[in-house]
Amino acid sequence: MKNMKQKNIDNSARIYYQGNPGSYMNIASLEIEKGLNVEITEIKGKPEFIDVWKSIGKESIGVLAIENSYMGSIHPNLYAFLRYDYKIIGEYYLPINHCLCSKETDIKKIKKAYSQLPALDQCYNYLKEKNIFPVAFSDTALSAKYISETDEKGLGAICSERAAKIYNLNILEKNIQDQQGNNTRFAIIVPKENGIEYNLKSNKVSILFEAKNIPASLYKCLGAFATNNVNLTKIESLPSGSGYFSYYFWLDFKGSLKDENVKKALEELKFFTSSLKVLGEY
Structure with missing residues (x-):
């Protein structure tokens, strides 16, 4: 904690x-x-x-x-x-614990479920098994609000337990997402100059960089962390839109900017990048 x-x-x-x-x-x-x-x-x-x-x-x-x-x-x-x-x-x-909520009290009466598209995707198998038709809506909480206000029968919303309470809906079933641990x-x-803080100890750093257009540049960028024993926890490429298959890379790694091995890794990284942005340590 x-x-x-x-x-x-x-x-x-x-x-x-x-x-x-x-x-x-x-x-x-x-x-x-x-x-x-x-x-x-x-x-x-x-x-x-x-x-x-x-x-x-x-x-x-x-x-x-x-x-x-x-x-x-x-x-x-x-x-x-x-x-x-x-x-x-x-x-x-x-x-993320999705609930099927409605003004109805019997789950068998639900024919359609409204929610934001990602929530519907996360409950795809559940809805299919229950023979409930998914209807895309702009927001999980707004879908609950819509269901609470409409007079149409047989409708449900996939939303949080908090949303169900706010809009006075019955929770027909909890944790309906296909993948538990979501x-x-x-x-x-x-x-950057703001003094607001969230916790006392920093153990993760996030950066964005663009690798130079040279052979094995990404390999060399990642090598800077490997040779300095810095543990990477996330890497993702983001198309830059500035050239033919040119990418930025988002990197998360364990440590603090005060750590000597992190300082060395970032110094080495600069040799192989055309841009580097430290997003924060937290």
Whole structure:
């Protein structure tokens, strides 16, 4: 468990997330608030990811999903780090437990289930076995709101338990996702000069780099970490759009920027990259 900061009551901030009350991003934001070193005056949802990025500032924090254990990376948020000069100060892993919810009380009466497309994908086998037709909706929490307001019979929503409670729906079945142990990784993002902190100990670093267009450049980039005994935990290529099959690489690794082996690895890495951006240590 991470060591949490003491609240600084002289400083305050807002948290912005993408979604609506009852969404998984809303739930993650409520949990993340407990570990911040400032008082949170507001937790507010925004319609799109880009709206959250635009809202991050001196007294505002962005909570954004960057990876799901079932669906993979959330690429719009990875690419946004190229555009915005922000840093990651922490991460939070939220277990995703989908519920089938409805105004109905009998699960056999459910003919259609509304939810966000990724949630429907994560419950594909369940819906097929129950002979429930999936209907794509903009948001898991909004699907619950829609079901609570419509007079049409036989409809359900795939959403969080919190969303079901907010919109007064019956939870017909919990944990209906096909893959148990489904988690979403959230990044806590602030401007680089911001003094907001999430935990006391840093044990992970994230970077983005573009390898030079030379033979074996990626091999040499990764070799910088291997020769200095730095453990990589994630690597992903992101097409740069600037040339024929040109890529950025997102890298997570264990350690701190203060560690001598990490310093040496990053110095070696610079020889084989045309650009390098440290996204944060947390």
